[in-house]
Amino acid sequence: MKRLRVLMVEDSEDDAILIDRELRRGGYATECRRVESAEGLRDALSEPWDVVISDYAMPRFSGTEALRLVREGGDLPFVLVSGTIGEENAVEALKNGAGDFVTKQNLSRLVPAVEREIADAQVRRERRKTLEALQLAVAARDQFLSIASHELKTPLTSLQLQIQSLQRTLETGLTEPDRIRQKVKRAARSAERLAELVNRLLDVSRITSGTIDLVRDEFDLSELTREVAGRFDEALRESGSRLDIFAAVPVRGRWDSMRIDTIITNLVSNAVKYGEGKPIEVRVEGDRERARLEVKDRGIGIASSDQVRIFERFERAVPERHYGGFGVGLWIARLVAEAHGGRIRVQSEKGVGSTFVLELPLGLPAAAGERGAWP
Amino acid sequence: MSGALSPGASDGGALRRSVLVVDDDRDIRETLQELLEQEGYLVATAKNGLDALARARDERPAVILLDLFMPEMDGMEFRQRQLLDPELAPIPVVVVSAAVGVEERVAALGISAHLEKPLQLERLLQIVAAHCTLPS
Numbered sequence: 001m002k003r004l005r006v007l008m009v010e011d012s013e014d015d016a017i018l019i020d021r022e023l024r025r026g027g028y029a030t031e032c033r034r035v036e037s038a039e040g041l042r043d044a045l046s047e048p049w050d051v052v053i054s055d056y057a058m059p060r061f062s063g064t065e066a067l068r069l070v071r072e073g074g075d076l077p078f079v080l081v082s083g084t085i086g087e088e089n090a091v092e093a094l095k096n097g098a099g100d101f102v103t104k105q106n107l108s109r110l111v112p113a114v115e116r117e118i119a120d121a122q123v124r125r126e127r128r129k130t131l132e133a134l135q136l137a138v139a140a141r142d143q144f145l146s147i148a149s150h151e152l153k154t155p156l157t158s159l160q161l162q163i164q165s166l167q168r169t170l171e172t173g174l175t176e177p178d179r180i181r182q183k184v185k186r187a188a189r190s191a192e193r194l195a196e197l198v199n200r201l202l203d204v205s206r207i208t209s210g211t212i213d214l215v216r217d218e219f220d221l222s223e224l225t226r227e228v229a230g231r232f233d234e235a236l237r238e239s240g241s242r243l244d245i246f247a248a249v250p251v252r253g254r255w256d257s258m259r260i261d262t263i264i265t266n267l268v269s270n271a272v273k274y275g276e277g278k279p280i281e282v283r284v285e286g287d288r289e290r291a292r293l294e295v296k297d298r299g300i301g302i303a304s305s306d307q308v309r310i311f312e313r314f315e316r317a318v319p320e321r322h323y324g325g326f327g328v329g330l331w332i333a334r335l336v337a338e339a340h341g342g343r344i345r346v347q348s349e350k351g352v353g354s355t356f357v358l359e360l361p362l363g364l365p366a367a368a369g370e371r372g373a374w375p
Numbered sequence: 376m377s378g379a380l381s382p383g384a385s386d387g388g389a390l391r392r393s394v395l396v397v398d399d400d401r402d403i404r405e406t407l408q409e410l411l412e413q414e415g416y417l418v419a420t421a422k423n424g425l426d427a428l429a430r431a432r433d434e435r436p437a438v439i440l441l442d443l444f445m446p447e448m449d450g451m452e453f454r455q456r457q458l459l460d461p462e463l464a465p466i467p468v469v470v471v472s473a474a475v476g477v478e479e480r481v482a483a484l485g486i487s488a489h490l491e492k493p494l495q496l497e498r499l500l501q502i503v504a505a506h507c508t509l510p511s
Contacts, residue, residue, distance in 0.1 A: 146475050150444070153473035157492040158402040164496035165410045183409075190402055238401065273446075 009054035026111030056082035162187035222247035240277030251286030253362035266329035275299035298353035395436035424448030438506035
């Protein structure tokens with residue numbers, strides 16, 4: 001017998017017994033509660049119910065009012081059962097969201113009506129869930145687009161200013177080669193930044209729309225890490241942070257070098273960005289099964305409540321847009337780490353700093369073999 | 376507090392041809408600085424709102440070009456603090472930003488112009504020139 005929690009809005013105890021009997025005959029183990037006033041209904045609605053079966057006309061209450069109260073709390077299956085309901089009232093009730101109505105003279109319709117209304121409500125719930133998920137996805141995409149356009153406009157502005165300024169310089173006829181060289185150099189750098197941003201945007205859309213195809217090669221993670229860190233000389237000078245690299249021993253494995261490069265770049269760039277000019281440490285270690293990369297800063301840190309969220313798409317712990325970037329770096333890092341059978345995690349304390357740790361199975365044929373994700 | 380005035384500040388002309396560029400992007404900061412210097416302006420730069428408050432006190436620029444989204448202190452907060460400081464409050468501000476959908480918030484800042492990135496150089500120079508030749 002299927003359990004059915006029934007909330008009856010019914011002034012007549014006898015009618016309630018009839019209704020209950022009908023449901024039991026239909027194969028349900030009912031748990032009923034009967035209320036006959038607004039207060040009673042309000043109180044009962046705090047408990048979970050499978051269905052509300054309501055009378056239409058009651059001395060102290062009405063089916064219409066009951067329906068309104070039930071709908072305030074959500075989409076609970078609702079069936080009217082009445083001896084007196086006229087056709088017009090019934091139509092009105094259905095319009096207002098009652099699932100069905102059954103006359104007391106024809107209670108054999110009750111079980112199918114209840115079953116159909118419960119199934120319908122389930123469909124409505126799923127539809128609402130789908131709709132909510134879609135709305136969230138659209139909102140996330142809109143937010144991402146506005147961040148992306150802001151991020152793209154910054155190097156574009158610089159590029160455009162350089163070109164306009166070159167034009168002005170050339171028009172004046174005062175063509176000092178050094179000055180022009182400087183402007184062209186900066187324009188080229190802006191164009192590179194733009195290209196890099198566009199590549200990352202493409203990566204986001206590729207990753208969003210499918211799986212990650214890894215292109216594995218054997219290489220030394222220590223060497224790659226030193227190379228990536230070398231690209232931050234200028235950024236480090238500007239931020240004031242010192243970067244210490246502990247990656248002297250080769251750690252070889254088969255990984256997707258471009259994607260691992262992206263992860264290291266992202267972690268170091270975050271450390272510089274949020275490191276408040278304090279020292280940063282990057283460490284690479286390995287054993288026979290896995291490689292471990294650690295990036296440690298002593299900057300603003302991440303509250304424990306944000307430490308899971310930052311690995312999701314379009315998330316960052318700091319206020320929107322005060323720091324550059326798409327807000328997708330750690331999300332991509334996590335997906336890429338997982339595609340390698342590895343993982344990435346963070347230990348952090350607000351105001352003390354953050355340590356990001358990337359762990360990757362070596363993926364070498366000689367090793368214990370490809371391992372699944374860590375527990 | 377009375378920040379040090381730049382050399383030649385007693386000469387109204389020199390004082391009025393100075394610009395403070397506030398942007399967290401180094402390329403944009405340097406490009407604008409170079410461009411404006413080429414046009415004969417005295418240029419100071421700042422990389423966030425906090426930095427800009429100090430520079431504005433030191434330099435007393437004729438106009439401030441202000442980016443909106445910057446770490447540590449953004450352009451909106453800078454403007455609010457600027458208005459609370461009687462000595463800085465009169466300096467006109469031109470918002471230069473790539474942010475979308477911020478028109479209302481920018482309008483509430485009571486600034487003299489809002490330029491969207493990417494920038495039209497001619498338009499920027501016109502606006503800067505207009506602020507630097509206003510009668511004091």
